[in-house]
Amino acid sequence: MSEYTFTAVLWRWAAKDEEKSGAWFFVSLPFDASDAIEAETVPGKGFGSVKVEVTIGSTTWRTSVFPSAEEKTYVLPIKKAVRVAEGLDEGGPCRVSLRMA
Numbered sequence: 001m002s003e004y005t006f007t008a009v010l011w012r013w014a015a016k017d018e019e020k021s022g023a024w025f026f027v028s029l030p031f032d033a034s035d036a037i038e039a040e041t042v043p044g045k046g047f048g049s050v051k052v053e054v055t056i057g058s059t060t061w062r063t064s065v066f067p068s069a070e071e072k073t074y075v076l077p078i079k080k081a082v083r084v085a086e087g088l089d090e091g092g093p094c095r096v097s098l099r100m101a
Contacts, residue, residue: 058085
């Protein structure tokens, strides 16, 4: 399985509904990793999502990355429990290890 390690900035999703926008944080995958994942993925999955296993610091979990037309790459959601456990702040760097699950 392919594995990618990179550092990316944590950003908050700006939803049209202001009440929902504070709930979702992401990092954008580097274009080369995104292109490689896209090449390895079978088309037709829900919303183009790809299942992955992610490690940030000492936290490892399974989730999915999603294609983003705005970002022009896959984006990885970072749940609150991970942000708190790893001391991540909006606009700060995240060191990510990601492999396709």
